[in-house]
Amino acid sequence: MAREVQMVENGGSVAQNEVQVVDAEVDDDGRPKRTGTVSTASAHIITAVIGSGVLSLAWATAQLGWFVGPGSLVIFSAITFYTSNLLADCYRTGDPVMGKRNYSYVEAVKSSLGKKQVWLCLICQYTNLYGTSVGYTITAAISAGAMHKSLCLRRRTHAADCKISDSRYMIAFGILQIFMSQLPKFHDLWIVSILAAVMSFSYSSIVVGLSIARVVSGGIKRTTLTGTQVGVDLDASQKIWLVLQALGNIAFAYSFSLILVEIQDTLKSTPPENKTMKKAVLISLSITTAFYLLCGCLGYAAFGNSVAGNILTGFGPYEPLWLVNFAHACIIAHLVGAYQVFSQPIFSMVESSLARWYPNLIASKSLEISNKFKIKLNFFMIVWRTIFVVTTTVLAIVMPFFNDIVGFLGAVGFWPMTVYFPIEMYIKSRQIRVLSAKWIWLQSLSVVCLIVSVASVCASVQGIAKSLKSYSPFESLS
Structure with missing residues (x-):
């Protein structure tokens, strides 16, 4: 590694104790020099945020209406922006500019x-990762089923019975x-992020x-101004439950706090990372919102109060068929890779933990096919990762309810990861005095978000329970 040595002269002689060694290729923690900027950080955030959560936003708006729907999107965005700024100040422990990374x-x-x-x-993180894997399985299957149905209807005329089970x-x-789960470090491949x-x-x-x-x-x-109408589209109790579910769906669309610290760790240290990150969050959230x-x-x-839970399925076979099916194909391609991005951290956590206690259990073994051909197999990884995928698939088959699951995931993940931890870390790092005005404001925000999240979780669970009463795996058709 090239080093640039600056000799400081003192009265015509070189003072050895004043020799400054400046490494032009590493940062203050000894890692390679970070080069990230506002532009790169904004791009990373936008790429992470805009995903399958966008498919349920029209449905959420229909439940909330013209006033509360867009207002909720803006409010969730504002809360996320505020707490992300708090999190940006916690990238370094102690001092936000010179502290430990x-x-x-x-x-x-x-x-x-x-x-x-x-x-x-960790419980919140891995629960969210596992649940998202289930949600991605459901979403990919819905898109595949929609493609099949649209092609069937176009081929057999619109009156044909083309219903099919997504299972x-x-x-x-x-x-x-x-x-795919057996591919080593699949989630680290650059092509996955680009795709x-x-x-x-x-x-x-x-869309x-x-x-x-x-x-x-x-x-x-x-x-309507208030969305789906009581007495016309649904009854009063259904309205309340669906409004709360809609808030969970919106929360899911803004669930990206887990990656913010990693993104901030790519930024160069001049100007300070927290200032750069705050600008990036402002830009990316403005565009995303x-x-x-x-x-x-x-x-x-476009669809009114009867909009489908997954808006893309509402366009059906009557819009430009090739364009709708291309969109469904894009969803499937996206989720095939995204599933691995969300599941690989769980694989890594389990396998690295077991490696410390049972190193022989997860050791790879050579299998000799012939004298010239040998392959290495890790039987534990094959079995464990297969079981993981099977469980997510079974849960998806048992509960293939798009909006209920999305609402549940959004509600479960939003408060702890986006609100609670950033606020608590900020209070601790800034040593904010208990019962001070700032402390009361932060805790009030956290409590309000907790109440909304709990209510949304209850609504999603109620929706799942209600749907299960009339659903039979492999028999119910869509």
Whole structure:
């Protein structure tokens, strides 16, 4: 590694104790020089945020109406922006400019709040990762089923009975993931991130474009200021439950706090990382929220109070077939890779933990096929990762309820990861006095978000329980 040595002269002689060694290729922690900027951080955040959560925003807007729907999107965005700024100040422990770096969200929690809080953080994190894997299985199967149905209807005329169970597509998705889960460090491949970004922007943009086309062509459906109407679309109790579910769906669209510390760790230290990160969060959330408002409002205008839970399935076979199916294909391609991105951290956690206690259990063994051909197999990884994929697939088959699951995941993950931990870390690192005005404000925000999250979880569980009463795996058709 090249080093640049500066000799400081003192009265014509070189003072050895004043020799300064400046490493031009490493940062203050000895790691390679970080080069991230506002632009790169903004791009990372936008890529991470805009995903399958966008598909439910029109449905959420329909439940909340023209006033509360867009307002909720803006409020969730504002809360996320505020707490992300708090989190940005916790990237370094102690001093936000010169303190010790934290390389991950969990490490930041450990440095600020101690080991006990780390366990809560890990439970929330891995529960969210596992649940998201289930949700991705459901979403991919819905898109595959929608493609099959649209092609069937177009081929056999619109009156044909082309209903199909999504369970078979979940099984196919699971089988594919069993094989992909055995690929070493698949989630680290650069092509996965690029594919995810291209695919998510593609299908999200198609949703916006098709909604605009439908509205412009005069296809505006019945909409109201308060959304779905009691006595017309549903009864009062259903309205309350669905409003709370809708809030969970919106929360899911903003669930990206887990990656913010990792993104901040890519930024160069001049200007200070926390200032750069705050600018990046402002830019990315502004763009994302504007895009979400387009998806939610245009989708609601296009389909009205009867908008489908997954808006893309509402376009059906009567829109440009190739474009709708291309969007579904983009969703599937995105989720095939995204499943691994979310499941690999769980694989790594389990396997690295067991490696410390039972190193022989997860050791790879050579299998000799012939004198010239040998392969290394890790039987524990094969069995354990297969079991993981099977369980997520089974849960998806048993509970293939898109909006209920998305609402549940959003509600479970939003409060602890986006609100609670950033606030608690900020209070601890800044030593904010208990019962001071700032402390009361932060705790009040946390409590309000907790209440909303708990209510949304209850609504999602109620929705799942209600749907299970009329659903039979492999028999119920869509």
